[in-house]
Amino acid sequence: MRKIRIFDTTLRDGEQSAGINLNVDEKLMIARQLARLNVDVIEAGFAIASPGDFAGIQAIAREVRGVTVCSLARAVKGDIDRAWEALREAENPLIHTFIATSDIHMKYKLKKDPDQVVAMAVEAVKYARSLCPNVEFSAEDATRSDWDFLCRIFGEVIKAGATVINIPDTVGYAIPSEFGKMIRYIKENTPGIDKVLVSVHCHNDLGMAVSNSLAAVENGADQVECTINGLGERAGNAALEEIVMAIKTRAEHFRAETRVHTEQIYRSSVLVSTLTGKPVQHNKAIVGANAFAHESGIHQDGILKNRMTYEIMTPESIGLSQSQLVLGKHSGRHAVKNRLEEMGYNLSEAEIERTYQRFIELADKKKEVTDSDLEALVRGQVVDTTELYVLDYLHVSTGNSTIPTATVRLKKDEELIQEASCGDGPIDAIYKAIDRIVQIPVELAEYNIKAVTSGQDALGEVVVKVKQNGNAYVGRGVSTDIIEASTLAYIHALNKVIQNLKIKSAS
Ligand code: KIV
Ligand code: ZN
DSSP, rough: OOOOOOEEEEIITTTSSTOOOOOOOHHHHHHHHHHHHHEEEEEEETTTHHHHHHHHHHHHHOOOOHHHEEEEEEEHHHHHHHHHHHHTTSSSSSEEEEEEEEIIIIIIIIIOOEEEEEEEHHHHHHHHHHOOEEEEEEETTTTGHHHHHHHHHHHHHHTTOEEEEEEEESSSOOOOOHHHHHHHHHHHHHHHGGGSSEEEEOOOOTHHHHHHHHHHHHHTTTTTEBBGGGSSSSTBBBBBHHHHHHHHHHHHHTTEEOOOOOOGHHHHHHHHHHHTTOOOOTTTTTTTTTOOOOOHHHHHHHHHGGGTTOOSSSSSGGGGOOOOOOOOOOOOOHHHHHHHHHOOOOHHHHHHHHHHHHHHHHHHOOSSOOOOHHHHHHHHHHHOOOOSSSEEEEEHHHHHHHSEEEEEEETTTTEEEEEEEEEHHHHHHHHHHHHHOOOOOOOEEEEEEEESSSTTTTTEEEEEEEEEEEEEEEEEEESHHHHHHHHHHHHHHHHHHHHHHHHHHHH
16 A cells, blocks of 8 residues: 555645635644644645744644644745744744746746746755755646656756655646646656655646546655645645545555544534634535435435445544434533543543533523534634623514614623614624624624524524734634524624734734
8 A cells, every 4th residue: 555645735725715814823723633633744834925824834833743844935045944934843844845837937927937947946945955854846837837847847856855846736727637647757757756755736726626636646646735625725725535535435446545534534624614714515525514414215225224335435434423422401521521532522621611611501402412512512612712802691673674773792801891783684783783892893704604403403603704904804603592603703703803903913
């Protein structure tokens, strides 16, 4: 079995995609989960891009162990210095430097000829290697580049000390049979290629990122770059969960395996979706809500007789619990703690206590608390790092012939602040009342609501995105009452805005 390395770029290419803006704490939470998932490399950001990117990479490099931590850098000294500064405390750092190699990029974007591009790449790799033992070189827009030019530039950067060469399908242009041939050609015609790892990085513009990556694996690629839930620029990157489960499910075909602990896949997907505010489509392979749901009678009958009739992998293999166990208001702290451990959550005592307090409140309203409810409670407390404003009282009056009106009282430290407002609907009225209290102008950019479980007493989960001064902040709220969940989500987002403004004014 060949080992295929999984290079996760959720925190770099994923975070770079429109509408995603994670703070340092959120990046750390995702990196810790990626370490539990056991990926080989975490690309933690693009150090020179912003102070937030730099701080995120540095925090991950300092804390997260057992995995390579990487920063992106253009093929220029300033970028490489900044990447190294962020990475230097990592257990196993990797500088990832890149330059475009297609005619269109060299001519119009870089305004350089091919010889100049080769010289820049060689200089960048040599410099990066003088700082860091692991250096990856990417030929941006490789799939629209001349194959012989790619072999030339890769040969030169290998001589200069690159330890990984990466072949990106930057604009998602490739098709699997052609991409597979290209990987084989590069492997057969690049001097010194057997000394380095060959990586691929595919975008999903034509919906073929995963297929292209797998075609590359069939043709000798050693590493696949991918993201949780397929996040990434434009239509996204190859989805990690699809690559990993395809290799696992069809191991005899690929004759390959990854080190990924697949039981952590579902949890990773939920965490990334929660923190980025990007919902996962229901029919998404592996992690979508319907990925293991069997609706038709014939299928259900088959599943009951033998699950393998219609399931090529088990829900348990990605960490989806099939437990029928339900907890209720008589379940004690110990039962809740045990169940969370069985579900694979490794929480601190304080986190367990906070989840338990929420569990008691929920069990009071809901007869049975399922695993999905518990997951939602854990997600709720995971993101509640800063509670500057806390909901103390909420009253809404609404109807088809009444003007929706809300009264909201928030607690800030020991102070209680109350405001009322009318609105187009009850949520609008609440948000306007909260705006009056908090007095920081924000724009509500997104509002999403979903039921966590089925039934009349299901938990409702609301995710909002607010924008303040060009930055986006995601807030979440969970409750059996969707009006309350909406209120909590908005307060959560505003707390993040305030926290960020405080950090900015302190720096
Ligand atoms: O898509 C791309 O080409 C990239 C490179 C920087 C690897 O993200
Ligand atoms: Zn990319």
